[in-house]
Amino acid sequence: MDYGDSTRSVKAVGRESIPGAPVAPVPVPASAYHLSADEAAPLDTYGRASNPTWRGLESGLAELEGATWALTFGSGMGAISAVLRVLAMPQTTLVVPADGYYQVRRYAAEYLAPRGVTVIEATAEQMCEAAGRADVVLAETPVNPTLDVVDLHRLAAICRSRGATLVVDNTAATPFGVQPLSLGADLVVASATKALSGHSDLLAGYVAGCHPELMAKIERDRLLAGPVLGAFEAWLALRSLGSAGLRIDRQCRNAQAVALMLRDHPAVRSVRYPGLPDDPSHAVAVEQMRRFGGLVAVELADAAAVHALVQRSELLVAATSFGGLHTCVDRRARWGDPVGDGFARIALGIEDTDDIVADIERALT
């Protein structure tokens, strides 16, 4: 049955049809499990190896990503660094986004490069060309925060032709926006801290894929390095997954409406949103995205204009991170992103569309 995204979202929370079993998921915060005298290994033995609450979340995430297997981690960086430790061996060439999430390229530069990995930083536009020289490509789309869209179909074909592994960071789009595995990616990595859990109250990450051997190596790294997700965070993320379709739908609708308003506003120098018909990434976005995401990139006059926007608004929250209930504004130059001083990422929340459009429009004038 081909269900809609909110239905898939609800189904991802799981449904044990055992009479008397709770409808809601239950956290299992155990670190140790009973062993048997015959020394046969039960499914769960020790909390760093496995946890029943992880399994509920993992099967929901695998379902949403169209994967056969998902592994949860204590944060998005926990997931990404585990994948890079497994794939980026000494003597290999790794491509990471030059314009994407900055801590990924910092990890590559500070940890992998000194261990003999050749690290190439490429912008979304340079990704396909750089992939022609790579063993491992980590791409991000839409790239956070500038929102260029990478043509995953084309990138996957280049990677496949030279036997390179393609990993896609699906944090910004979420599986409700794009399903990279169906477009040819080998692995999806993501932060579930953002829109998937959606309440700004936990950190989590995951890896999803269909190659059993590769996924087993990543699971082994999680066991040995130990960047595991706490049982309570897993539980909160799982119960939040049920409303993810609904929340992300609203965030995307709000982003489209706010982007349209900003495009015509005299205080705005430029705006990027893949859903705008005249956006440079729109054509690729229409081909591969089911929704255009909850992030809008806007360029105002200067840093003071971004701060004034937040101060005059009644709804905007100044915060980094995105995908939560509140609409957040983040001036990215503060974190060293290669963008102008007046560049702000607006991460739409789930407020009523008319309210958030009117509030931002008013606060800009």
Ligand SMILES: *Cc1c(COP(=O)(O)O)cnc(C)c1O
């Ligand atoms: C936030 C983010 C990460 C890191 O996730 P954490 O959960 O904060 O570790 C990675 N990639 C992208 C695109 C992000 O936005």
